[in-house]
Amino acid sequence: MVATNDLDRLQRLLSDATETLMGHFYGVSSQLTALLRTAAQHPEIDTSGLQDAMQHMGGAVTALQFQDMASQLIHHTERRLRSCADRLARDVMGDEDEDGVAVVEEAPLRPNPVTQDEMDAGSIELF
Template structure:
């Protein structure tokens, strides 16, 4: 492979890797916000459930609906976890490819042997490709 083509390919791999890092940060921020709202909503629901338990004459079908929304939030948190694992895995694979390409085409530099980021050990960290709501244990 010509040196310029290898350098361009390495640049593209590093740009993709940096984009994956940015995506990871965005997912992390979204999850942090989701968790904040989830725990806030959980606290409010617990208070409502306590009130309804103290006053059985109160009918609160909205509580059932709210609990279903909470199940959806849990599914979203599971999705974020899976997506985060995939992004991290792909980032490490891209960096490994970019480093190997640089080492193999440009060789070591004056500081010594070129460092190559370690490739992921498994081909895929997440085998699930869809999310369904179900019972979940949190933390």
């Protein structure tokens, strides 16, 4: 149960960091878009730096997929740990007590919810 609590804390930290990152990401993205629009009205301005910055933003979007994959893995591991703890408790204390029959949460059927172990650039859909 201690490990499950640690995973829950990790999930909250990861979610908070991702929310902060998304806020900054959208701020930078809107600033770059505004600069590109302004530059489009002034052909004398070199936009190669802005285009490079937009490419880096695309890479950042790909990296944001990490949070979703990590959250799925944390949730999956929490369920597995909970199932193991429930089974151990049932085996040690028996199937019944004054509260009724012991309920054991079943472990996830799939061994791993996320089969991807790396991220590449490409078309993605945000949240």
